[in-house]
Amino acid sequence: PTWVPAALASLCIPTQTQYDQFAAGNPDLKPEKSKQLALGTRWEPNNQLSIGVDYWWIHLKDRIGQVSESLVFNDPTYANLFTSYYDPVQGKNVLAILLANQNQGEAVASGLDFDIVGRADFGAARLTSRLLWTNTLKHDVQDVAGGPWHSDLGIFASGLGSSDGPVFRNVYRWFNTVEYTNWSHTLTFNYKSSYVDQNYDAGYCGVTDLAGNCIDSDHSVDAYYTFDWQTNYQLGKSLKLSAGIINMFDKDPPFSIRSNAVHPIGWDPRYTDARGRTWW
Numbered sequence: 416p417t418w419v420p421a422a423l424a425s426l427c428i429p430t431q432t433q434y435d436q437f438a439a440g441n442p443d444l445k446p447e448k449s450k451q452l453a454l455g456t457r458w459e460p461n462n463q464l465s466i467g468v469d470y471w472w473i474h475l476k477d478r479i480g481q482v483s484e485s486l487v488f489n490d491p492t493y494a495n496l497f498t499s500y501y502d503p504v505q506g507k508n509v510l511a512i513l514l515a516n517q518n519q520g521e522a523v524a525s526g527l528d529f530d531i532v533g534r535a536d537f538g539a540a541r542l543t544s545r546l547l548w549t550n551t552l553k554h555d556v557q558d559v560a561g562g563p564w565h566s567d568l569g570i571f572a573s574g575l576g577s578s579d580g581p582v583f584r585n586v587y588r589w590f591n592t593v594e595y596t597n598w599s600h601t602l603t604f605n606y607k608s609s610y611v612d613q614n615y616d617a618g619y620c621g622v623t624d625l626a627g628n629c630i631d632s633d634h635s636v637d638a639y640y641t642f643d644w645q646t647n648y649q650l651g652k653s654l655k656l657s658a659g660i661i662n663m664f665d666k667d668p669p670f671s672i673r674s675n676a677v678h679p680i681g682w683d684p685r686y687t688d689a690r691g692r693t694w695w
Contacts, residue, residue, distance in 0.1 A: 418491040419510070423499055426510040435500050435511035438481065445518050450474045457530075467530040475522040477560070481514040483573045485675050486558060488512075520557020522575060524582075526550055540595040547588045554582045571613040571636075571673060579675060580685060581610040581636075597650070603643040607686060612636050613673035621674060637669035639687050658695065665692040 419427055455469035487493045500511040529548040534541065554568040556575060567574040569584045587606040592599055612634040615621030620629035645659035668687035677684055 418494045419497050420494060423497050423510055426499060426508060428510070435502070435509060436484070437498070437500070437511060437513045437515070439513065439515040441516045444479060444516060445477045447479045447518075448476045455528075463534045465530075465532040469528040469530075470525070471528065472525040473523070477518045478520070478522055478575070479516055480519050480575065481516060482519070482558070483576075483579050484512065484514070485579050486573055487514075492559070518560065520560045520562050522556045523553060524551070524555075525553045527552065540593055543590075543592045543594070545590045547590075549586045551582055551584055569608070570611045578677070578685075579613070579673075580683070583610065583686075584608045597648055599647045599649075601645045601647075603645070604640065605643065606640040607638065609638045609669075610636050612671055613675070615672075622672060632672060634672055636671045636683075639666075639669050641666050641688075661693040661695065662688065662691060667691070 450473070452472040453469060455467065457465065457467040459465045482493055482496065487496050496513050498511050498513050499508045501507070502509045527550045529546065529550070531546045531548075533544045536542075551568055553566075554574070555564050555566050556573065557564055558573055565572060567580070568582050571579060571581050573579050574582060585606070585608040587604065589604040589606075590601060591603075592601040612632070615632040617629045617631050622630055622632045624630050641662045642664055643659065643661050644663050645657060648656045650656055668682035668684075668689055670681060671683050672681075673683060674680070679689075682689060
């Protein structure tokens with residue numbers, strides 16, 4: 416970036432590369448503070464159905480964290496975080512960024528947690544179905560104290576962590592278990608909602624058309640869902656045998672064009688799994 420201090424500008428590398436990062440403590444840190452509210456209820460009309468819902472709200476102040484690397488390289492406000500490091504392997508000074516802990520801006524989040532359980536008997540077999548669903552309603556963040564607010568809810572953006580990413584609007588886990596004598600079989604449905612992918616403008620040239628022209632990106636990452644299977648057999652009181660399949664329909668991770676936060680290109684391993692169908 417053009418705002419690197421003049422004394423360090425000669426260490427910039429003209430092509431894309433990785434830069435060293437320093438993490439450090441900070442004796443000037445103030446304690447992080449929060450206000451929290453939770454309100455919940457549960458309705459059980461009979462032995463076969465139980466419905467619970469919890470509303471939660473959190474307001475963080477003076478939150479402790481590190482500035483994301485994308486902010487350092489894209490916002491002149493953080494020019495003071497550039498430094499140098501003598502790399503003994505290369506035998507020379509190289510450009511680096513200092514990501515020490517610091518008090519950052521505020522954050523406000525709210526959402527609903529649902530826990531729904533249904534039970535039914537079929538002769539000697541029992542079916543238990545349970546849905547755990549988190550619906551995040553709000554997730555607003557200030558990168559610096561007193562700075563502008565932005566949301567990373569359903570959007571790839573800077574948030575509460577040092578690496579950019581989205582907060583999912585909806586996350587489900589739906590467990591369905593059939594128990595019969597010593598056997599139990601569980602089918603699990605896992606779901607994360609879609610989100611707006613990392614943004615690139617034509618000036619950055621992170622995305623090109625087929626002719627090689629730099630273009631603005633307009634991409635959404637598809638919702639990601641998988642099914643898992645598990646079978647258990649109770650062999651006496653002290654031994655249970657288990658086997659299963661992770662991602663039984665061999666679902667691929669959705670395509671993502673993000674370039675920061677993690678190494679793999681084309682998908683985000685923080686939220687998805689590229690192993691495909693896995694037996695255990």
